[in-house]
Amino acid sequence: MPFAPVLHAELIKIRSLRSLVGSLAAIVLVTAAFSALASASPEENDPDPLFSAFFGIGFGQIAAIAFGTTAVAAEFRGGALRLTLTATPDRPRWFAAKVVAIALPVLVVGLLTGAVTLLVGKAVLGAAGPTWPQGLRGAVGCDLQLTLMALFAAGLTAVLRSGVATLSVLIPFLLTVSFVIGDMSSGIADFLPDRAGQVALHSAWDGPLGPWSGLAVCALWAAAALLAGAWSVSRRDA
Amino acid sequence: MTSIDVRDLTKEYGARRAVDGLSFSVRPGRVTGFLGPNGAGKSTTMRLVLGLDRPTSGTATIGGRAYAALREPLRRVGALLEAGAAHRSRTARDHLRALAASNRVPGARVDAVLERTGLAEVARRRVGTYSLGMRQRLGIAAALLGDPEVILLDEPANGLDPEGIVWIRTLLRGLAADGRTVLVSSHLMNETASFADHLVVLGRGRLLADTSVRQFIDARVQPEVRVRSADAGVLGELLARHGHDAVRHADGAWTVRHARAEQLGHLLAREGVPVLELAYREGTLEQAYLDLTAAEAEFSTQPQEV
Structure with a gap:
């Protein structure tokens, strides 16, 4: 079977669910709003100008995760996957189409989020804000980070076959683990997907990962989750 | 195709x-x-x-x-x-x-x-x-x-x-x-x-x-004929005399197995027995299915939805 019709079908599925469109809108709104709030009341001691502008990504990525999770979880309800796979029996191809259909809208919305957040951050922070080269790197990093987190969640959902299970693993993980060890620059934590990716949103870094190597680590996490998801979808009875 | x-x-x-x-x-x-x-x-x-x-x-x-x-x-x-x-x-x-x-x-x-x-x-x-x-x-x-x-x-x-x-x-x-x-x-x-x-x-x-x-x-359900006359007793004797396998119901009607309606109609006319009801009843899929599943010993021991 050719790929384009399967991708078309998956894009229709995403466009036709309000909750998914809502999650995409929430990525922009939540990221920009929390960033603006953080910028308006900056930390006292030597704030990182770029991360002050992009502080809201910690919340925006939850919307991105919700998007990736919901898009895949919808297939695991009420026998939906069986109907999908009767239409597209080539399971790896179907899963690839699903992944692209998730990545494309998040890439577009993520870029918009990066741009809006940067503009708002620069406006609020003024002279304390990031420079343009830093800011552009941040905007692109923000876009990629959101996309990778959505894909990471999508892969995990395909393995766990449940949106509730995925969100109850990921949300506490992101909210507690990352926040609790957030200030400690301990070795292992730097390689967790969200921490690694967010190096790209800092003006300066002192850990083992730089902005691009950090995003690469995050991409490895997403790729591992997606491969596990593809394997799970292909091997198990539907 | x-x-x-x-x-x-x-x-x-x-x-x-x-x-x-x-x-x-x-x-x-x-x-x-x-x-x-x-x-x-x-x-x-x-x-x-x-x-x-x-x-x-x-x-x-x-x-x-x-x-x-x-x-x-x-x-x-x-x-x-x-x-x-x-x-x-x-x-x-x-x-x-x-x-x-x-x-x-x-x-x-x-x-x-x-x-x-x-x-x-x-x-x-x-x-x-x-x-x-x-x-x-x-x-x-x-x-x-x-x-x-x-x-x-x-x-x-x-x-x-x-x-x-x-x-x-x-x-x-x-x-x-x-x-x-x-x-x-x-x-x-x-x-x-x-x-x-x-x-x-x-x-x-x-x-x-x-x-x-x-x-x-x-293959599983024999067709039956339901027949009723004014006097159930007379009808029963007649059926028995001609070797029919018949069962009497509470309302006085008889169900005759392995018989055809034409056959019984002619018989009753010849004998002068007034017929009030004579109906051929085909076997149903449900009867045949229950017969089949009852034959399967495994099934007969447990309740099932049919």
Whole structure:
């Protein structure tokens, strides 16, 4: 079977669910709003100008995760996957189409989020804000980070076959683990997907990962989750 | 035309054999009823035919090819497995549009099947607002979407109102008359008798019968004649004298087994016995089915839904 019709079908599925469109809108709104709030009341001691502008990504990525999770979880309800796979029996191809259909809208919305957040951050922070080269790197990093987190969640959902299970693993993980060890620059934590990716949103870094190597680590996490998801979808009875 | 061929099909879930060495064919041009109590393996067999589950051994093919090898399968095979397959927050139209897009089925087919299943007016409503019967119709619409020559429907009459039952009966007869291959599972006997030409009966994952509906009934249920006269006693003696196997009812009527109405009518006229009632009663699919399953010792020991 050719790929384009399967991708078309998956894009229709995403466009036709309000909750998914809502999650995409929430990525922009939540990221920009929390960033603006953080910028308006900056930390006292030597704030990182770029991360002050992009502080809201910690919340925006939850919307991105919700998007990736919901898009895949919808297939695991009420026998939906069986109907999908009767239409597209080539399971790896179907899963690839699903992944692209998730990545494309998040890439577009993520870029918009990066741009809006940067503009708002620069406006609020003024002279304390990031420079343009830093800011552009941040905007692109923000876009990629959101996309990778959505894909990471999508892969995990395909393995766990449940949106509730995925969100109850990921949300506490992101909210507690990352926040609790957030200030400690301990070795292992730097390689967790969200921490690694967010190096790209800092003006300066002192850990083992730089902005691009950090995003690469995050991409490895997403790729591992997606491969596990593809394997799970292909091997198990539907 | 295209047949469904199941050969030595076995599916084990852990230690349990859901399908056990099953072989049968579903031929085009007729409706094949797929019968058996819940848990007999009907749905599992359908999932195996559709390549959704992996058989432990054996094969299931459509037109000689495995389902997964079909190019744009919705154009060849349509299936209804679960009425809940459509997302509750999506409209029926969007649900079908996505399915159609995946197999490059023209968009006009979406409106055609919505029309055919009586959902055209509610097509832009979200599926969550639908009754079970409407969701069932949407599942049937999805099965018909690609104008397929092979159609598998799992319990399509579930949740349909009486009007819907008549509708699906006509639909199934029409699909078979077009020369399509139609396999319809059910646990409702009288319903199945009203649309099926042929039967495949399962019990505990094994094949119990693969025969025409007529033969299935005739082989298991003797036709009977019900006869009533003014004097039940006289009638009883007469029947006994002529060697008929007759049972008396509380209302004074007799049921005569292994007899034909013409035969008894002539006899009673000759003997001058006034006849108040004389009726030939054919065996029903339900009787034949119960006879078959009672013969299966395994089944007779446990309650089952029929």
